[in-house]
Amino acid sequence: MSRTRTALALGMAAAAALSVASATASASATPIPLAGSTTVTPAGHAFQATLSGKATLKAGSVTVTCSVSVSTGTVPAAPGNANAAGPVSSPISPPTYSSCTSSMWGVTPTVTTSGAWSVSMQNGAPSTATMTVPVGGLVVHTTGLATCTVTAAPAAAASVGGSWVNGAPSGLTFTNVSVPVTVTGGFGCPTSATSSTFNAVYKVTDTTDPAQQITVGP
Template sequence: MSRNRVLRAAPLGAAAALVAGVGLVALTAGPALAATGTTVTPAGDSYSASLVPGTTAGFVVGSTTVTCNQSANTGTIPAAPDNSSAAGPVISPVTPPTFANNGGACPTNVLFTTATTATNSTNGSWTIGLQYDAAGSTGTMTIPQAGVVTTISGLATCTITVAPDGPAAITGPWVAGTATAAPQLDFSAGVSLPIKVTGGFGCPTGATAATFTARYQITDTTDGTQQVTVAETASAPTTDPTDTPSA
């Protein structure tokens, strides 16, 4: 998500002279600390997120595992200046992701069953928030209430609703792109999602959480020569005095 625009505000020194009685007192400001923020570039460009080739998206509920080899969605980086945030992530709306396996239903580890996943934005928007951090930038996907509904069909018929009671968010590392690889949003370590399961015999109706795994590569679809980047930006420093006056 390479134009890498990094904005840094240098610490500023300020001096003021105060006349106190017959003496001259110098008041000097120490270096100000700039708050770290996030800048995402290229501003205004559209992007797509799709599974890294050769990987799958997994959804584990109890002892049931659903595996899909296709998952994707799209979004747009905010135009300047909204592509920068002095404190907090840069958030962009995205389309609800698709999930499929070779264009059809996804297999499960339960004999003679398959899973079909439908996503929606009925109760709110899907978003991705990108946050710069020197220790490792992150991406957070927010799922609106009931934004994912998976139906398992076959020997058992079950319905799994993600985020049944309100929006849910999942966070994973942002992996910067290289000369030979696109940047990635990595949920491969597994993230937990609140769920509600309904159905009859064989359905894990007691499960209240599912584990989601996936690794998405991010491609600039406005300009294929560019890569989406997450970099540091800094807010304007304060010039308030920080040192004790001295005569």
């Protein structure tokens, strides 16, 4: 190959390499799309989430079912109730769970909650609401024929994703959501379980002004 052809080939190779490098850099610099805007109204209003039907928490072959659950919170005051590029978050009280039964005969469960819980609302199709369970924030203890302790979010806070529907009242639904757990205890306890499946439907009402509704929008 002549020197002229060699130089031309090297030049074309260098140009191609620069072109690939430039394309790679451009691709790397492309920002990740932001979540859509969210506004929760009425700003500053208190709300209450009340269980509709039953909540279930299943670990291994054992299912705990509760028929009463309540949590309260407050929509952030303006302008904190709006986010142009993502969800709107607010703290909530640790949900209480009572009137609980176990799928194991002769076993009585008690559910306790603690810590800093929160919920974040994201407008969309559908809109979503993600509840954050703090480390060790929910504990199920059983007595009777089997003494077991189930601790949710044992090592790190857990995100529990649900769907939100505006209405009168609005609804928050958790369907087959997996929550990390540890289980300790003796005979009959599902000690090999590392996750639990959570199901619940909550109705969310405005307690500041019952004539209004808690709404998630753009």
